[in-house]
Amino acid sequence: MHILHVHFEDTEVNGSGHIDFRCGQSTLRKWTIWPDSHQNVERLNLLAFVCIGSRFLPQFNKFTMSTCRSNTDGFRLEFVFTRHAPWDIPAESNPVVASGFLVSPDGAVQELKKRDSKHVSSDIPFRSNSFGSGMQQSFSLAYGPEWRVHDGTDCFDFSETTHRLERFLSLFDSNAHLTDGVAFLRKLHYRTVKSRLPAVRTMELLSDAFKEDFQVKTDQWLDRDADFGELWKRLNPWQFEAIVPIIDAVRHVVDATPHDLNPMERPGVVLWRLPYSFCCDDRFSRWIDVLDRLFPNIQFVVVLPTESLEIFPREVMERELTVPCAVNGITRRKLLHLGRLRSDTILLVDVDGRIPNVALMKLSAFYRLKGYRTQLIRGGHWDVKSVEQVFASCVFNSATSLRRVWKLRERFGDAMTMGGSGLDLKLRLPAEIEEMPADFSLYSETRDMAIGFLTRGCPFKCPFCVVPQKEGLPRQVSSLDELLQNRTKVVLLDDNILAYPQADNLLSEMAARKLDVNFNQTLDLRLVNKERASLLRRINCRNYRFSRANYHFSLNNTDHFEAMRRNYGxxxxxKRSDNVEFVCMYGFDTTLAEDVERFRFIRSLPGAYVFVQQYRFIPNGKETDLSDFFDDQADDLIDQLIKICFPQNMKSMEQYYRWLSRIYFERFGKLHMPLVDTIYRYNLRDRKGMYITNMLTSGTSRRK
Incomplete structure (x- = not known):
């Protein structure tokens, strides 16, 4: 993030005006230096309000209220800023955007719409000023002339809901605390000795700069047994004053750039009032030079006493930053513009499928044989002006899928035929189409693989499953030759291939032909014996992308553990490289105790890991029943659960943790904090405080 220009109206000191940081069309000043005055202090505060964002600005209402001019409806800010890929936006998004808001005399904040804008060019996209929703995007900091330092009280786990606001507090409050340098350096050092490259590079930059420019003895900083508590005590007062704000800035950059190999290179904005106050004349220019080197892509706006302007390094003041080029007509999700299709074109719509849809491929084969063209569209992002016949398939019964179905029906009306298990279990393709070989050319990802069914049906009547109702008992529907069409990779969608009486013959043929096979709908471990296990080991069982070995089983309840353990043996x-995945459905009728028992069982199997999948209701399916999910041992069971760690795919377990956290809160009206800590232990740590806030806020709303 960089700020290009700001327009303000009805502020207490400056009234109305604008601030422009651009040097030309493609550059802006890296360092903007203003002399200390009431007008410039207010302008610095206005920039801080821009960076804080409309979501959290009400928490600064005592400062925003004092900025409102008397006898007005409040002050107005409009601004143009840049966002940088990959830190703030995807590469395809437009980097130059505008935003704005009104702040009323009571501190309330109202976001502006594009139609409300007075000062922003109409060709600049207008966006919500949602800064503050996380730690990583739109990086900015602000510092005042006085501050305190945390001493054993700093929080590094992001559990504070206002953690991002701490980046700005010292500009407004002399009692605000900056980072505990010892605690931060210890954490950075721990990652450094673990050879984590971002930490290594950051530690090297800091130690070199502090040693060269501030005479800090940093020779031991990279040693494995470095004692930062003792090293900190050796600092002279002037060294302490000089490096504390730098360490604080580095800490926030690292927080905002957890996965970047070069975190210090990220763009952002730093506002500073009177940094000269804690750095004497002969060291001030060197201190500025350190900031300039450590943060090569940060935009600095600094308010200084007039006498300090004379010693500000001229070569630093002349530096410029590049404005990212705007990309016209780019959106994050591109519409597929098909326009008016030829009259001999059949439109095939894959509403929500994640893998190629067999029914649509059979329809494509059928109509192409009759001389028609076929056109596939996927999802809900398309634009078709005219078409005579449409077939659509909806696999899931989710709200998103049903919205897309409604949109399709509204658009195509009687020209469309709709089917799929998400809508109607009884509607089937006509026999003459069902018997057609699939047209794999319809989907680009089927270039070198086949996908479909050798068998359909299942003899078991699991309460969550519609296969027995839809397909009946197991039967063969295709031969390997018919399905493969001369390919050597195949994704099998069979409901329960091992339940088919002649399954061993099919497995033997796969092994003999040395096929790469993805058993996409899992294998029924209950039906495995020694001979079948041997056959399956001879088959190249692969994941969906055929990039590694993978065996897929399912475990949806706590029955048959002993038989499954025997068959697994x-x-x-x-080896972990066998990649044995157990798909576990949750949210149907199991209890928390049963879920923990399932996960513990899987963890006890050599090489096994879990993939969790939430139950999705489908037409004529059974509703979920979670009335007995928790018992009086809920807290203890969750404590046990979070200690069960799998050798891979814990990201999938995080999905279950989030679901569990939500229903726990709904049931007990509180958060299970060890569970929340586990959710944010490795991923998206910066969003932990926001998650806590949103959960507590939603709970308050429900109770009202």
């Missing part, structure tokens, strides 16, 4: 899985 027939495979002699020992």
């Amino acid at each position: 027939y495979f002699s899985f020992k």
